Amino acid sequence: MADHNPDGDPTPRTLLRRVLDTADPRTPRRPRSARAGAQRALLETASSRRLSGQTKMIAKGRSRGARSIGRSAHVQARGHLEEQTPRTLLKNILLTAPESSILMPESVVKPVPAPQVVQPSRRESSRGSLELQLPELEPSTTLAPGLLAPGRRKQRLRLSMFQQGVDQGLPLSQEPQGNADASSLTSSLNLTFATPLQPQSVQRPGLARRPPARRAVDVGAFLRDLRDTSLAPPNIVLEDTQPFSQPTVGSPNVYHSLPCTPHTGAEDAEQAAGRRTQSSGPGLQNNSPGKPAQFLAGEAEEVDAFALGFLSTSSGVSGEDEVEPLHNGVEEAEKKMEEEGVSVSEMEATGAQGPSRAEEPEGHTQVTEAEGSQGTAEAEGPGASSGDEDASSRAASPESASSTPESLQAGRHHQFPEPAPPPGAAVLSSEPTEPLLVRRPPRPRTTGPRPRQDPHKAGLSHYVKLFSFFAKMPMERKALEMVEKCLDKYFQHLCDDLEVFAAHAGRKTVKPEDLELLMRRQGLVTDQVSLHVLVERHLPLEYRQLLIPCAYSGNSVFPA
């Protein structure tokens, strides 16, 4: 700097020199010295206030005079940002800051002296709106060499920047990175202006995608369900209160309800729902799709009615989303499998229909019909259905349970030859409406199971929505249903395992150790990656505080 200054007016130059005494010689500036001279002349002519004792003024004058030059110089300065001296930072700030200031119509002093290199405007234009704005504001170019006191400049910058920001919206977005860095270093306030103001909100089209498909028929289905529920409230209540309700208790009710149900046209829906619920429910707590959950309750009753001594637990389980039924472990699983098999067969029969209706009584009739129709095939139904439903893991259990379902089915066939036809007709009528309801979210048809089923189905539908969002392409309804089923099975298995692990350790509560064991089996937790590492990586801070023991003052460790 000092090298270049002496050419033009000595006074401003000397001032500049004083201000910039520590300025490092910038090579780019040297070549500019020739131009600087011209610029200085301009400055002298243009600037009226020089050396008012305030370097600021001088700088302003200069900046006005040789704004363009200053800009170029700034650009240079920026190029040297790496040096990162306070002066350079200031310069950068000034460069990026809008030129206008309240004190002076012209932009705030341009940093740096810039001996001013007259930089080709390319930088200026690239610099961005800030620089360009100046000329708009004040056509006169001013050198902005003088470095005002940093504080002053900053203040001015802030004001000016604020003004500019207010006036021009987001002019600063174009500032070069260097300025941004400098500004960040120097002043946080400047940063806000220096960095692009546009928040660059990420517009996720996917978020707006796929609003839940609601069918207008819901009302009709809902009314039907209400009707159905009214028929079997006692059963539901029974299930609610006794998760492991005895089949004998439920069966009489079921029988009673059965005759009443056939009339409803929602039978198909119930069947479908029942199938779903059973298939998903048997597992356990997760009656993911609302329909299944509801259905499970209905199905469960059916099964109980026919099974007589069969798993009321399954129905109870289906009814409840809790893991309670799993306590029995394998037994329950087997029972559920049977139920599942039954329900599955039903589902196969009716082919995935309106799940929303999970009225038990209707479901029962439907189930029986389905079973009857399927005949012995149902024996393999559990296996087939499991396969059909991607429940290959359950294949083994269904096989063992198939024997019982067969007996049950035989009984069912006998029991419902008559009721079958009437429900069949009703079913047919309701079938057309059911496909519409297939994709429904949970419907609390039954008063009892409603609180239990809804959250589960809601939970799974949430996952399905996430899945459909991340898929980034439209998906068929059937595909989403399959995804839901898979998720349901997955969660069932998961909770099964967790329960068994806890029991294996002689506990009744599932603890993080059980989860760690599960994740180890999944391969997520290895000798290199521990559970704590995963917790830190993926969970929010609140959970981390709860899970990872941390020592606090007072000789206390939480949570351990």
Add this chain to the structure above:
Amino acid sequence: MEEEGETEEQQRFSYQQRLKAAVHYTVGCLCEEVALDKEMQFSKQTIAAISELTFRQCENFAKDLEMFARHAKRTTINTEDVKLLARRSNSLLKYITDKSEEIAQINVERKAQKKKKSEDGSKNSREPAEAGLGESEN
């Protein structure tokens, strides 16, 4: 040191190979039986694939069993661990449970015999009877 490590590695590797060969042989025998039963032939690749699969699955089982035992705060693998391992397959689980009950019964009987022996042993008069019992039992 490195050489020792290498030789150890080699020994382990050769040991592993021998084990794999043994598994392969057993799998081959079993497949032959099944082939005779179902009148369907097994290709060599199939048998090799099955034996490789069996070997790897055994490794997984061993790791899981160890994890289960450690989870139950034990250092010895138990029948409970084995049952936990086989819980997925119902028929297999049933089979294992029956077998374990059988073994438990045998153990109980043996204990009863031992108790009897000890009791009889205290009574000299019964020694010959014990001997007889022991022989008959065993």
